[in-house]
Amino acid sequence: MENCCCSSSCCGAALVCPVCNNLGQSVPFETVKSMVRGNTPAEGEFGVCLTADCDVVYFSSNAIFHQADVAVPIAWKKGASPKYVCYCNQVTEEEIVRAVVENKAKTVGDVAKATGAMKNGKCLINNPKGTCCHKDIENVIQQALESR
Ligand SMILES: [Zn+2]
Incomplete structure (x- = not known):
């Protein structure tokens, strides 16, 4: 993007949730690493999906993590408890x-x-x-x- 004011991570297609196709928000890899349970995800540029009725929490070009993969309830997702x-x-x-x-x-x-x-x-x-x-x-x- 020619007029983009920021470095690589905050713009571009990588931040659109691959499931609901809504624009997500850039999230630091440190955060993803600490939130996802089980195996440590491969390092990469991650976005977080902010759509209430989409089950995706984190996504990158080669990985998707759903609510069940994340250690805490995601407050902005439908049915989260506690919020x-x-x-x-x-x-x-x-x-x-x-x-x-x-x-x-x-x-x-x-x-x-x-x-x-x-x-x-x-x-x-x-x-x-x-x-x-x-x-x-x-x-x-x-x-x-x-x-x-
Ligand atoms: Zn989504």
Whole structure:
């Protein structure tokens, strides 16, 4: 891609889920290695599928890992239970909603204090997206505030 601003990993066909054909998100190999149970996958460029009703979690040009291959429930997939938002401290969507409704938490900081989320985060190996849960917590707070 000529106008691409990034290095090799974030663009191109490799990030389209081969099963649902939706655009996924780039995920560090470290994350895939720590999440997939059993044999260590071959190193490569991996994407994560964000589609709720697609069973694929990670994919690369020569490998696909489904929910059953992954050690933790994938919160954004249909039927996931429990729905972890902060994987490092195993804080669920339900606990965050409760912090907003019962403890009047309004910010990520409030939620962190009430639930213990984001403490000693090791998102690279604990969060299936390989990224910090900060944004996901914000989204849950937003939804909880709107429905209050
Ligand atoms: Zn998919």
